Amino acid sequence: MAEKMTTIGAGAHFKGKISNASTIEVSGIVEADVATEKLTINETGKFGGSINSKLVVVSGSYDGNMVADSVWLMPSSRVSGEIKYKSLQLDRGAALNCRVIQNWDEKETIEDDASNTGEQKVNENNKQDSSVGKA
Amino acid sequence: MADVTYISPEIKMDGTLDVTSAKGSTVVLAGHYKGEMRAVDVKLETGSTFNGKIFAQSTEIGGKVNGDIQTKSLKLTSSARFEGSILTDELAIDVGAEVSGSISKLQKS
Numbered sequence: 278m279a280e281k282m283t284t285i286g287a288g289a290h291f292k293g294k295i296s297n298a299s300t301i302e303v304s305g306i307v308e309a310d311v312a313t314e315k316l317t318i319n320e321t322g323k324f325g326g327s328i329n330s331k332l333v334v335v336s337g338s339y340d341g342n343m344v345a346d347s348v349w350l351m352p353s354s355r356v357s358g359e360i361k362y363k364s365l366q367l368d369r370g371a372a373l374n375c376r377v378i379q380n381w382d383e384k385e386t387i388e389d390d391a392s393n394t395g396e397q398k399v400n401e402n403n404k405q406d407s408s409v410g411k412a
Numbered sequence: 413m414a415d416v417t418y419i420s421p422e423i424k425m426d427g428t429l430d431v432t433s434a435k436g437s438t439v440v441l442a443g444h445y446k447g448e449m450r451a452v453d454v455k456l457e458t459g460s461t462f463n464g465k466i467f468a469q470s471t472e473i474g475g476k477v478n479g480d481i482q483t484k485s486l487k488l489t490s491s492a493r494f495e496g497s498i499l500t501d502e503l504a505i506d507v508g509a510e511v512s513g514s515i516s517k518l519q520k521s
Contacts, residue, residue, distance in 0.1 A: 286417040288437040293427010293447055305417070309427065361443070
């Protein structure tokens with residue numbers, strides 16, 4: 278597993294394009310557009326550019342447009358730009374300075390779990406109902 | 413571990429990678445890279461492809477390389493396929509390596 282994972286080390290600075298990746302871990306500085314399955318930005322990591330991924334875990338800093346199924350923002354994370362997500366975990370301490378959109382476009386999402394998207398629709402309806410009630 | 417940069421076999425990278433800011437930093441390439449690479453230690457594994465320029469202290473090549481290399485010490489293993497120019501002080505070429513291009517000394521004595 279560790280052997281298969283692409284790692285950008287703490288002292289590394291990469292600028293360019295990354296494609297055909299499955300798992301990427303960033304401890305250094307990356308300025309790139311990436312499509313991957315899992316992307317981790319470590320505490321020392323800085324990422325600038327667009328991300329299209331199933332899972333994104335941020336402990337470092339991020340700036341750009343992110344499209345991800347699951348996003349986990351750790352306490353040390355700093356995020357600016359835009360996040361489009363299906364599920365989001367935001368830890369206490371995370372610095373979020375961005376536009377956040379849930380369930381960006383259902384047609385574009387990966388159709389791996391139909392029941393999951395169904396649940397989220399119900400949740401949205403509930404939210405709308407409760408807001409109406411308050412008004 | 414954190415200061416090692418590893419590029420896995422399936423990946424394609426295009427751009428510039430600079431790892432000279434941290435001492436003793438290593439880049440291991442198993443995938444495909446196009447562009448410029450600056451590091452202390454560079455290892456291009458068997459099956460990797462590299463297209464561009466490398467600036468490093470020590471370099472080991474086991475993959476397919478097309479480009480220029482400037483390094484203090486260079487080792488080409490038996491699986492290496494190299495085309496381009498080499499600038500180095502210490503050079504080792506294993507039996508089986510295919511090398512074509514120019515080889516010259518880094519520091520002229």
